[in-house]
Amino acid sequence: MSHQRxxxxxxxxxxxxxxxxxxxxxWSAPLTWPTWALVFCALFKLRECRRPxxxxxxxxxxxxxxxLLAAQLQGLLASVLQLVAVLLALAGxxxxxxxxxxxxxxxxxxxxxxxxxxxxxxxxxxxxxxxxPPLWTTELGPARGAVTGLSPDLDPLSIAELTLxxxxxxxxxxxxxxxxxxxAYWRVLVHEQFDGRRWQHRDPHVPRGGSGRPQVxxxxxxxxxxxxxxxxxVPWDGSALPTSPDQWITPEGELxxxxxxxxxxxxxxxxxxxxxAWQQRPPIPSERQAPPDSLPRLKTLAQQFRGLPTGRERLxxxxxxxxxxxxxxxxxxxxxxxxxxxxxxxxxxxxGHYASALAAxxxxxxxxxxxxxxxxxxxxxxxxxGNPYLELRQSDAHAWVELxxxxxxxxxxxxxxxxxxxxxxxxxxxxxxxxxxxxxVPWWRWLQWQWWGLDLxxxxxxxSFDQSSQQAWLQMLFGVQLxxxxxxxxxxxxxxxxxxxxxLHLGLRPRxxxxxxxxxxARWGVVPQQGESFPCVxxxxxxxxxxxxxxxxxxxxxxxxxxxxxLNPPQRRQHRRQWRQLRSRLAQLR
Amino acid sequence: xxxxxxxxFFKPSRPCAELKLGHRSLYIIPSRFGALWIAAAGLLLLxxxxxxxxxxxxxAFVMLGLMLLAMFLTHDTLQGLTLRCDQxxxxxxxxxxxYSLQLDSAAARPRCSLRVQGxxxxxCDRIAAGRATLFLxxxxxxxxxxxxxxxxxxxxxxxxxxxxxxxxxxxxxQLIWPRRCPxxxxxxxxxxxxxxxEEWQDLRPVREGERPALVxxxxxxxxxxxxxxxxxxxxxxxxxLTPAPGVELELAREHLADRIWRLHHSGACxxxxxxxxxxxxxxxxxxxxACLEALATx
Numbered sequence: 001m002s003h004q005r006x007x008x009x010x011x012x013x014x015x016x017x018x019x020x021x022x023x024x025x026x027w028s029a030p031l032t033w034p035t036w037a038l039v040f041c042a043l044f045k046l047r048e049c050r051r052p053x054x055x056x057x058x059x060x061x062x063x064x065x066x067x068l069l070a071a072q073l074q075g076l077l078a079s080v081l082q083l084v085a086v087l088l089a090l091a092g093x094x095x096x097x098x099x100x101x102x103x104x105x106x107x108x109x110x111x112x113x114x115x116x117x118x119x120x121x122x123x124x125x126x127x128x129x130x131x132x133p134p135l136w137t138t139e140l141g142p143a144r145g146a147v148t149g150l151s152p153d154l155d156p157l158s159i160a161e162l163t164l165x166x167x168x169x170x171x172x173x174x175x176x177x178x179x180x181x182x183x184a185y186w187r188v189l190v191h192e193q194f195d196g197r198r199w200q201h202r203d204p205h206v207p208r209g210g211s212g213r214p215q216v217x218x219x220x221x222x223x224x225x226x227x228x229x230x231x232x233x234v235p236w237d238g239s240a241l242p243t244s245p246d247q248w249i250t251p252e253g254e255l256x257x258x259x260x261x262x263x264x265x266x267x268x269x270x271x272x273x274x275x276x277a278w279q280q281r282p283p284i285p286s287e288r289q290a291p292p293d294s295l296p297r298l299k300t301l302a303q304q305f306r307g308l309p310t311g312r313e314r315l316x317x318x319x320x321x322x323x324x325x326x327x328x329x330x331x332x333x334x335x336x337x338x339x340x341x342x343x344x345x346x347x348x349x350x351x352g353h354y355a356s357a358l359a360a361x362x363x364x365x366x367x368x369x370x371x372x373x374x375x376x377x378x379x380x381x382x383x384x385x386g387n388p389y390l391e392l393r394q395s396d397a398h399a400w401v402e403l404x405x406x407x408x409x410x411x412x413x414x415x416x417x418x419x420x421x422x423x424x425x426x427x428x429x430x431x432x433x434x435x436x437x438x439x440x441v442p443w444w445r446w447l448q449w450q451w452w453g454l455d456l457x458x459x460x461x462x463x464s465f466d467q468s469s470q471q472a473w474l475q476m477l478f479g480v481q482l483x484x485x486x487x488x489x490x491x492x493x494x495x496x497x498x499x500x501x502x503x504l505h506l507g508l509r510p511r512x513x514x515x516x517x518x519x520x521x522a523r524w525g526v527v528p529q530q531g532e533s534f535p536c537v538x539x540x541x542x543x544x545x546x547x548x549x550x551x552x553x554x555x556x557x558x559x560x561x562x563x564x565x566x567l568n569p570p571q572r573r574q575h576r577r578q579w580r581q582l583r584s585r586l587a588q589l590r
Numbered sequence: 591x592x593x594x595x596x597x598x599f600f601k602p603s604r605p606c607a608e609l610k611l612g613h614r615s616l617y618i619i620p621s622r623f624g625a626l627w628i629a630a631a632g633l634l635l636l637x638x639x640x641x642x643x644x645x646x647x648x649x650a651f652v653m654l655g656l657m658l659l660a661m662f663l664t665h666d667t668l669q670g671l672t673l674r675c676d677q678x679x680x681x682x683x684x685x686x687x688x689y690s691l692q693l694d695s696a697a698a699r700p701r702c703s704l705r706v707q708g709x710x711x712x713x714c715d716r717i718a719a720g721r722a723t724l725f726l727x728x729x730x731x732x733x734x735x736x737x738x739x740x741x742x743x744x745x746x747x748x749x750x751x752x753x754x755x756x757x758x759x760x761x762x763x764q765l766i767w768p769r770r771c772p773x774x775x776x777x778x779x780x781x782x783x784x785x786x787x788e789e790w791q792d793l794r795p796v797r798e799g800e801r802p803a804l805v806x807x808x809x810x811x812x813x814x815x816x817x818x819x820x821x822x823x824x825x826x827x828x829x830x831l832t833p834a835p836g837v838e839l840e841l842a843r844e845h846l847a848d849r850i851w852r853l854h855h856s857g858a859c860x861x862x863x864x865x866x867x868x869x870x871x872x873x874x875x876x877x878x879x880a881c882l883e884a885l886a887t888x
Binding site (some may be wrong): 052090093095096103134136246 | 634653655
């Protein structure tokens with residue numbers, strides 16, 4: 001019954017990576033519940049297996065669970081765990097039918113061989129079978145969940161002390177030709193509604209089915225991995241173009257990707273070729289709305305600037321006023337009653353205070369303005385595994401202002417830079433400089449960077465192969481002969497299946513020296529007869545080939561020694577080696 | 591392996607002494623588990639389309655690839671296997687008989703199962719390379735030299751996604767003795783001869799220091815191992831069994847078969863007179879078998 005224990009052990013082992021991944025699922029995602037249900041079904045079924053069919057069913061449940069997990073967790077670590085689960089489930093399935101003939105390692109090896117044999121056909125289908133868009137619109141991503149990151153409501157006045165969170169927010173891999181910008185602004189959310197205290201983000205209207213116009217064609221790509229956040233909008237540079245139907249740019253200049261903001265998102269953007277359309281969209285009424293009357297001193301100050309003829313001149317006047325005031329940047333500004341208190345009394349704050357105050361002041365001066373929150377800067381990581389990438393952390397979160405200038409469109413202004421001790425968060429700057437010097441990096445952080453490098457490479461080469469990439473690839477491969485794709489799939493599939501079968505056939509051939517020697521002799525036409533020993537076969541072969549008699553006799557001696565002599569392991573290894581050498585010499589001579 | 595009933599699409603070929611399983615004699619269809627497997631792959635394909643997940647899509651295609659590969663692998667499990675007739679031992683009608691056959695395989699093979707159609711399944715966990723002898727249980731309804739129903743060999747190894755099977759009608763008939771049924775049997779006393787040492791009744795293996803006169807040299811000359819003759823004890827009581835008067839002939843066979851079996855196990859010396867057949871009183875397995883064969887075939 002030891003083989004039964006092996007099989008059960010394999011099945012239990014396959015459940016471990018599945019349960020581990022289940023813990024990482026978001027409870028608000030619709031696919032989470034069926035996944036948990038399937039994993040538990042497999043677990044209970046395994047506990048009360050009575051018939052062979054039950055055990056096979058457990059393996060199938062494990063494979064389906066893995067597929068559902070793969071649809072929700074697509075990172076490198078999750079993919080590795082999924083591969084392990086598939087390997088073990090398949091080994092368990094093989095165990096029921098090959099019981100008694102293989103051990104634990106044998107089942108795993110056979111499982112790996114089977115997977116390898118099935119892979120050619122799977123890859124042909126994966127690469128060539130045209131991808132279908134979703135058959136119906138589903139929200140398969142989670143809707144709720146506790147995550148960190150930017151908030152849709154910007155209310156800096158209620159934050160007495162800003163704690164910098166060092167968690168990763170996003171990572172971007174830019175084309176090799178493009179230098180990694182460490183002072184760029186990565187926009188995420190646009191806050192255009194102001195109630196005198198808070199700047200609120202309005203959820204944009206999302207067209208059903210996304211943009212529907214993926215940009216296919218030439219152009220370098222940016223590969224992004226964005227950690228779970230509270231918003232559907234993701235960081236971008238404000239000018240890249242979407243590449244798949246589930247990415248779209250709102251009129252305010254936010255980039256939305258898919259529907260699942262509560263899980264890690266990986267996507268590809270295309271580098272821009274022209275000015276983004278959102279920058280030229282005229283302001284809507286809510287972006288012109290003046291601040292409420294609860295800010296009398298702000299409105300009085302704004303009256304001084306309203307008389308200036310153009311928006312550009314008003315902006316310069318406001319900047320001049322800011323720079324003349326003793327504003328200081330601080331992460332611990334303390335409680336601030338309102339914007340009047342910030343502008344005229346305390347004059348201490350962080351980016352949120354400055355952006356909020358400037359946007360309100362500009363609106364009061366009749367210049368359309370809004371607050372944008374996102375990330376500023378980031379730092380370059382050079383992993384050992386490949387291309388350098390830019391990492392954005394939560395501590396890189398930043399807020400700035402966009403204002404509408406006639407003839408120029410929406411322009412970015414960062415009032416935090418006008419403060420006396422220049423805008424970037426001090427802690428972030430310190431960390432940045434330390435990293436640039438390559439010192440003071442804890443080992444776990446270094447390891448994390450290396451892993452993220454691999455993860456980005458995985459994202460770049462694997463996750464980014466979507467419908468649009470496939471279309472571009474097939475176009476490049478077939479050109480105008482795309483009508484032959486069906487024939488190519490059938491022919492390629494048959495060739496791949498044959499290749500897989502041959503691989504398996506060669507892999508399953510017995511590898512013992514005796515089997516290999518008998519195969520060699522069989523090629524010479526010497527086949528063992530019923531009840532004939534190996535030395536007898538060798539003697540028969542020697543009669544047919546007298547020139548090889550010495551070698552054949554030596555080979556028979558090695559077999560006899562290994563079969564019957566009391567040898568210790570080193571001696572056994574030595575005789576096996578000698579046997580192998582004799583066999584290869586015989587093969588060369590014939 | 592669970593007992594599955596694959597409804598054969600084709601009748602087996604005419605009886606033959608051996609059958610090498612190949613494309614012409616093997617049939618294959620997806621199993622119930624195979625149908626579930628395809629459904630699961632379809633489900634994963636749907637999830638992959640809806641979520642745009644490459645890993646799920648690849649897993650669905652891998653499952654499809656495994657299904658197609660399993661078809662060839664399951665077929666390979668039986669292909670090239672040779673089924674040969676053996677000499678099956680006689681058995682009583684209405685009682686479990688064992689039909690022996692030989693399996694010849696050039697390489698080791700995974701699990702498969704064999705059965706005489708309509709009878710219990712025999713599982714072979716692993717067929718080793720070389721020759722193996724197998725005993726398939728079946729129950730014969732009639733006496734005489736009987737051919738068993740077709741033998742069916744099937745496998746689902748290695749993945750359980752396909753059932754591959756072959757059917758073979760062996761050529762070697764099995765001797766089926768009459769059914770055993772206790773009942774009246776007529777007994778006669780044979781005329782006693784005084785030369786108990788003239789005729790030997792049975793054989794046993796030769797012991798150390800055996801007298802050469804006791805060795806059965808005739809059978810040794812035919813290539814059989816050396817055996818010593820067993821002689822009757824002249825003082826032992828002997829009976830000759832005949833059918834009881836008034837009993838229908840077929841029933842009388844059954845009564846005689848039962849009596850012969852019990853007399854043999856009690857070590858008695860008995861003879862048989864049945865229709866035109868007359869067997870002198872004797873003992874031993876060979877004599878018992880000769881009497882029962884006479885009853886079965888006369």
